[in-house]
Amino acid sequence: MLDRPVESRPPSEKRPTLRTPAPIASPIEPEGMTVAALLAALRRRRWVLILCALLFPVAAFVAAKQLTPRYTSSATVMFEPTDYAARELQSILRDETTTDAVLASQIEVIRSLSVARRLVRQYNLTNDDEFFWWAGESKRAESLRYRWSEALAQRLNAISPSLAELVAPEPIPPRPPEERAEIAAAEAVRDKMKVEVVRNSRVLTISFTSEKPQLATDIANTAADLYIADQLEAKFNAVRRANDWLDSRVGQLRRELGQTENRIAEIRSASGLTRGVSAALSTEQVSKINTDLVEARNMLAQAEARLNAGRGGAGGGADMTALGSSNLVQQRAARDQARSELGRLSATLGPNHPDVRAAQSRLSDLERSVGSETGRVVQALDASAREARARVRSLEESLRLQEARVNQSQSAEIQVAALEREAEASRTLLRAVLERSQQTVAQTAIEKADARVLSPATLPGSPSFPKTMLMVVAAAVLGTLFGLLIIWFLEQADSTLRSGDEIRAGLGLPCLALVPMLRRGLLGRHRVEDYVVRKPLSPFAESMRTLRAALWLGSEPPRVVVITAARPGEGKTTTSVALARSAAMNGERVLLIDCDVRQPSLGRVFRCEGAPGVTDLLLGQAVLERIIRRDHLSSLDYIPAGAAEIHSLGLFMSEAMAGLLDRVRRDYDLIVLDAPPALAMADARVVARLADATLLCVRWRDTPRSVVRNSLGLLEEAHARVVGAALTQVDAKVHGRSGYADAEVYHPRYGGYFRE
Template sequence: MLDRPVQSRTPLATAEPRPFAPRPPLGPGAAAPGYGESYAPAIEPEGMSVGVLLATLRRRRWVLILCALLFPIVAYVATRQMTPLYTATTKVMYDRQEYSDPVLRGPTAVLQDGTTDAVLASQVEVIRSLSVARRIVRQFELTRRPEFAWWLRDAERAGTLPFRIRAELADRLAPWSAELAELVAPRPIARTPPEERAEISAAEAVLDQLLVAVVRNSRVLQVQFTSEDPHLAQAVANLAAELYINDQLESKFAELRRANDWLDRRVAALRGELQATESRIAEIRARSGLARGVAAGIGTEQLSRMTADLTAAREQLATAEARLAAAQRGGGTDLTALGAGSVTAAIAAQNEAQREFERLSATYGRNHPEVRAAAARLAAANRAAGAETARVVSALTAEVQAQRARVASLEQSVRSQQEVLNETQAAEIQVAALERDAEALRALLRAVLERSQQTVSQNAIERPDARVLSPATLPVRPSFPRVTAFVAAAAVLGILFGLLVVWVLEQADSTIRSGDDLRGALGLPCFALIPTLRKGILGRHRAEDYVVRKPLSPYAEAIRTLRAALWLGADPPRIVLVTAARPGEGKTTTSISLARSAAMNGERVLLIDCDVRQPGVGRVFRAEGAPGVTDLLLGQATLEDILRRDHLTSLDYIPAGAAEIHSLGLFMSEAMVALLERVRRDYDLIVLDAPPALAMADARVVARLADATLLCVRWRDTPRSVVRNSLGLLEEARARVVGAALTRVDAKVHRRSGYADSEVYHPRYGGYFRE
């Protein structure tokens, strides 16, 4: 018997009512009740740590191993089914040669400011141009290879078995249903496209397999071509590089040709301009007289002499005009001044005759013969003076006219000479300008001719901007598929997928897997982990008899642990109800094992089967059909009539009795309360085997009458939501759920799970047990 005195029996009439401590509602951090009025806090489950992670992987290791092996195997088989591809690589060095001649950098040459990333990217696109691809197609007749001609690959489909089957089936269905035959018939074989379109399609396929990239931090272009034929891959890679270099050289030659053509046109234009300029000079010389040797200095000297003569003539004309004016005014003095002696003598005779006439007139009067004779002489003198004066004026007039004619002639000559001189000077200025233009044209023509000679010589030394560093060699190993890399990647992917599956399984697994899970999910203490009894361990024994047959086994020790947990509370219960959330949890086996284990410890134990609809105690003890608790509650039997003794231990038990009754009303009756109070006085421990609490109301009613309720939870089988729901129903019935037990635990699996309570099944404790 346990080292704890059994409480004295209390008569039914004097027994004090058992205090009831309601359980607080479940929730995060909710407390679990003890055996008295105190409640123990729920133990939080262990957080994610390296140990927990390793334990999880250890539990799910077969899933991880399966994924880690399945993926590489599938990858290996798949790679073996793939057509191998071979890649050949040619490396080209790009080194742009800039023209030093500014003429070649002129309108016909392409300007590039050094080798930049944009320049290298442009070269990549040049190599991958459609024109290069089409020349590759023509060179190797790739339109005849199914690898590059999709219509040839489609034609191969006609020889496949599915195509023939569908075609035959369509032919058979055609007489019956044209629509069904069209639906079943295979897709028609594609026709060969026109030559131009076929070449473009093959060129596009070539571009898909032609990879050109710039080696990082360099000017090296890497040309790669992938094909099913390694020889074709090598040839195409080398040809692409060769075409690129040849195109560059041809482009340079074209630039030089364009430069030469431009220079030739420039030379012809300069020669034409020079010839036109020289012709213009000759024409101006011929028109201006410069061709006859007339110099600007001679014309200027002649103009100076003519100007001096003109000045002198103008002075003489002025003198003649003054004398003429004086002669025309009359007067002896003026005429004398003119130097005319005859005029002076005539004027003197005239003056003398005038004085004589005036004297005689003053002396004799006007009619005196001497006065008239003097008047006649005066008149003759006047006539003689007038005639002489008229002669002098006429001479002076003639002289003035002559001088005027001379002045006019000289003025005309000066004007003519001035015009000639001006025309000559303008011609000389124009000729000088034209001669300077002609000299400039000659100099430019010489420079262009020199540039033309340089461009002609450039053809002999021109080289492309790129060169082959290393030609492609024949690939001996396929570049695709890389079996080792694929298998390694598949292994990594398999491990990652396995980890994902493990995580999903862990998240999807809502069952309770350890005592920590139970405490975290329900807030209840886990009293024991009851191991499952395999057939190999049981042998000829039954699971209910194993605790008796093998009292030193781990199973018997787990049952004793459960009994100790019930006894170690502040108020050890006498009436313990054992129930579960649903059938198959092992509650009946646990009830019988707990009762037998307590009886083997020397306690007075009574086992009552309260599961009326599916009684298990009577089946185990071979008491089916015997009167039981229902008969007692109906008043059809006494306690002594239904009380039976276990044939292996000192355990007393009461079968369920008649099943075809309304048991709920019986358990709610005063007779049931009286029964429990009576047996409480006679036994140290009363174990009630109740039906599942989730579906049957009987369990909740009987749990209300028990001192403590033990909830059995099947390890890694019952969902947490189901257990929580059943626990909630028991709490609503104000049952005192003191703890739970994990049943049917696989000891080997749980030992490798990594949970803290798996230590119980470690082999190091093997010396304490005897199977």
């Protein structure tokens, strides 16, 4: 097949022309999470979802069984406030409109501390560890563990007090005072009691939760009974207070009415008023006295005028005739005549004449007579004036007394009228209060509470906590959500490549083939490298044909193909051997060269370890015809790696390597180079630069995407023509259920095309 050795080839002074590398396509940005992608992810990781959806309910069920069950019993009460007819009681027992505030107040009344304390006393809850913490502490002292710890501490106390203190159990605290214990238990009762208003109604639901179903039922019913009894007692007390107040008011009104009537009688008695007699008589008497007084005053004026006239008349200047004294008038006339006579005699006879003296004597007698008569008249006038004055004073005093009596009578009548009006008002109020008192007494006889029990609490048949089924269902939902979250996290954290779509989206390379993984049960006694020959109609052999077709169908079908990977264990050697054998079985002339000098694999595959190979040829220690070997299962020719050489990079960069490839390119249709991993070994990049095409092997769901990208970047920097990638060691069953588009090839409908 090869008729010329490498040494017979015409010498060349130049290095062979290297192929221009094909540009690597930019990675395709993946689409958002679609429904199909989500379903595919759920299908791939369904066991995670199933495990979470099962573990959470199981854990919830186990936890629910470990919890102490609690039972809730409920009683319903209808709040029906009654009306009161007595208006006086509205300030004491006022019927308020049933509002949310009123119902909220009723709730607080039921949950009040006084009701809770009565419940504690009735059921002796201070000795129940569910309601009073000290009861549980006292029971702890009776436990076996406490006694053992206490006994051990006592024995260790003689040896080491500090160690005994560590071992000794926590001491039981002393019991609090009864008052504090009762309040603490009442607070616990309030916490376990729940009172709610049924929506859009006046129905109150009283619920109580306890570890003992009978106790929960009893306390719920007792709380409802205490609420109703307290309401009724409050009403009775209020009505009783109202009755007492009304009775006291009746007594007070009666006393006030009696005092008013007594006062009226006293005023009538003191003022001389007689019920039904008119005051006209007193007025007529006052008028008569006034008339008499006017006449008396006129007579007094006349008497005083006469007296004054009489006194003036004594001097000779008054007309005594007007005074009614005729003797005095005559005597005055005689005196005047005697005086005239004396004047005439004195003028004619002289003062010492006897006639004159007789006339003077007669005049003196007459004057004495006139003075004596005048004194008598004046005394009579004076007595008459005094009499008139006394009469006026008497009438004035009578008038004053009568007027005072009249005024007193009028004031008494006014007071009596006011007191009679007050007495009438008191009588009216007394009648009203007596009427209300009778109504209140009747109200007491028919009084009822503002609430009634609609349905009493019954013994609960199942615990209200824990709700095992609800907890299991909630845990299942939570487990499902948690499973979805884990799946999302695993999907986001999984940076491996799982399908051809991800190869194209993440690396910008076409996925040329999906190489299935061959399990031990499927291989039997065959080796993986021999499977393509032993089972030519298997899916594994078909993937190799697919890979060969993808290489051949390109725009420039390559002859020299480098198969490499990002890191060891990617299946590159298996792919190289299987691809080469598959192509050879198709009638092509194929040469397989092991370029992984540091960890050669073809010697192990073809059982030719230690045979000369490519390193010996490149070092000039062997000829090409002596190192080419024939596969015993196919028409494949192969060249092993040869002797290990730490300076293999220089050998691959030499002209001998380029000349080797030029020589075999003329004699073979396909040359497959098994190169070392591209990420850590520089040999792979040099060999890839010399080849026509480079195929990158990526292990399915194992190699991180960043590692592959890094390797691809190194190959790009080496100007290698990376034509595509192959996913190796694909689990056909798992990938077939993954939901990816290229998983269709593993569908059972294609089973007729393959033979395992």
